[in-house]
Amino acid sequence: MASDKDYVLDDQVGFLMRRATQRHLGIFGSQITDLTPTQFAALAKLCEIGEVSQNALGRATAMDAATIKGVVDRLRKKGFISDAPDPTDQRRLLLKPTASAWENYDALVGAAHQISSDTLDPLTEGEQAIFLMLLRKLI
Amino acid sequence: MASDKDYVLDDQVGFLMRRATQRHLGIFGSQITDLTPTQFAALAKLCEIGEVSQNALGRATAMDAATIKGVVDRLRKKGFISDAPDPTDQRRLLLKPTASAWENYDALVGAAHQISSDTLDPLTEGEQAIFLMLLRKLI
């Protein structure tokens, strides 16, 4: 008989979440190729907020200071972020989306919705709502 | 009024899964410090299987060939994996857990169970079962 101590990797929540994330990233990559999911998240938040410091954008997108720096660097290289020193705080780098950022964001929002929809497609609508509700409790 | 096209990052399944995974990795790191979650997954599978080629271990743990190579290299450096060429297939590297691997695995299984339990702790037992069931459908 199975002991309480049995450990089946494939039944562990961490392993299942990693695999579900892998599938989601595959869906994302097949529909949006110019930006990574992380870059799109930062772009979306930046367009949502409008003007924000680098670290604050990181907090808003759940990326630490080291991670958001690399993401912002790559978005700037793509021409999606312009920055200027904050006149009221000399430590801060004030980020703003460029016109090109808005164009790309607007063009990609539909695909982004589709990606979320495709990710949840194996579930019924009711299950999707339950899943998202439970997922929110695990943050 | 909100348009159908509104995109709220914080409501997207990908973003929520990333944050839930972050929380889980934090819980893991606070209870198991000698091994990363990925390394523990590979170790657990290796102990479960017993003897397996490197790429096959990667498939069993949802890691591609490049990723599993690095993980195996680090586990070997820690003394948890011994390898030998497969006599029946000269391409294959046959991996086996060392005695030290078994000792460490046995010693850590309890913590691993606790990590899964802590990760799901915000949910009731019924919710946990539902969440895992839905998560499995999203793989």
Add this chain to the structure above:
DNA sequence: TCAAGATTGTTTGTACGCAAACGGATTTTG
């Protein structure tokens, strides 16, 4: 049988993701 195709392990390059440390700027507090 033997050429075509697949698989094994490897390397390189890019991109998160986090810990830790750092100097400089700002805020808090004693």
Add this chain to the structure above:
DNA sequence: CAAAATCCGTTTGCGTACAAACAATCTTGA
């Protein structure tokens, strides 16, 4: 007001993760 604490952006180092390419080795099919 000055010291302590905090926050800002940066760098380094390590560990996933995956794409793409590669040589060596099997396997298959005509």
